[in-house]
Amino acid sequence: MSKKPPFQPKPRDVLIVLFPGFQIIDAAGPIGAFEIAARYAPGAYTIRTAAPAAGLAPSSSGVPMPAEALSGRAKVDTFIVVGGNGTGDAMRDANFIRAISKAPARARRVASVCSGAFLLAQAGLLKGKRATTHWRRAAQLAQMFPDVRVEADCIHIKDGAVWTSAGVTAGIDLALAMIAEDLGEDLAADVAREMVVYAKRPGGQAQHSALLELDSAASRFAPLNAWMREHLAEDLSVERLAAQAAMSPRNFARAYATETGVTPAKAVERLRAETARTALAQGGAIQEIARRTGFGDPERMRRAFMRLYGAPPAAMRRTLRRA
Structure with missing residues (x-):
């Protein structure tokens, strides 16, 4: 009986799209992941870089990266647009945006890292879609x-x-998820170990603490936010929060939204969901977690999770506990 031939993955051409002022880690992270994957599965990936003009594309750090000129014609497997401080100028480059807009016709999948989402959106590729970017x-x-x-x-x-992915190192998570889809979870885990990074951060994992974001935006309400976190199972209506802040409900609701960027109700929902997600990773019945975190019942918690994380609590718990 003849031996089974060694696994020969289909070559996949990965195009990393740069622009003047791009963030170098946004590009280097995915490049490193795909390069290491091609070591474990020879021939799996080839990697190219492209920019509005051929030559050395300067990063925001000043360190340049060589790139070919981006065209809207050549076929690739994976088309990844990075982010960086130069995103605003790149959005105003009509020819560059036009070339990006043609990506779905030339690539199996299109992606962005960090503020590269602005370029995809400017090119009309995120219309009606769920997307993320740097918090x-x-x-x-x-x-x-x-x-x-x-x-x-x-x-x-x-x-x-x-x-789409969040900022900077999240591009590595994005690349690992793509590698897992292409070549399997085991090989993606090998790549992660080689890179000495978390094997698989769930896509729905928070970029950072909701409490930290609220407090960084408005230190005026930092004591209230901390109090909210300690009283999630209680009534946290606008009236109750306004009384705690010694303000009228109308003035409180307006001031809180202005200074934090979210309504009081949305802030409460995010704090409850974040606390519930942590509890899910540690185990426990979903019904009890919903009660303890103030959702009251599992269905209300499920709807909040779907809005915030795109996955129900049961699926989130399985993913978090595996990770």
Whole structure:
């Protein structure tokens, strides 16, 4: 009997799209992941870089990276647009945006890292889709592109053939998820070990603490936010919160939304969901967690999880506990 031939993966051409002022880790992270994957599965990936003009594309750090000129014609498997401080200028480059807009016709999947989501949105590729970006830029993305369903808490999101990820090192998580889809979870775990990174952060894992974001935006309400976290199982209506803040309900609701960027109700929901997600990773009945965190019943908690994380509590618990 002849021996089974060694596994020969289909070559996949990965195109990393740069621009002047790009963040070098946004590019280097995915490049490193795909390069190491190709060591474990020879021939799995080839990696190229492209920019508005051929030559050395300067990063925001000043360290350049060589790139070919981006065209809208050549076929690739994976098309990844990175982010960085130069995103704003890149959005105003009509030819560059036009080339990006043609990506779905030339690639099996299209993705962005960090503020690269702004370039995909500018090119019309995120319309009607769930997407994420760096937490600091999420509100801006939602404001500039109201037809994009921005989910600020996620590490990465896949909506059809379009992937988006959070900032900087989240590009590695994005690449590992793609490698797992292409070549299997075991090989992706090998790549993660080689890179000495977390084997698989769930896509729905928070980029950072909701409490930290609320407090960094408005220190005025930091004591109230901490109090909310300690009283999640209680009535946290606007009236109750306003009384705690010694303000009228109307003035409180307006001031809180202005200074934190979210309504009091949305802040309460995020704090409850974050606490419930931590509890899920540690075990325990979903019904009891819902009661303890103030959702009251599992269905209300499920709806909040679907809005914030794109997955129900049961699925989130399985993912978090595996990770």
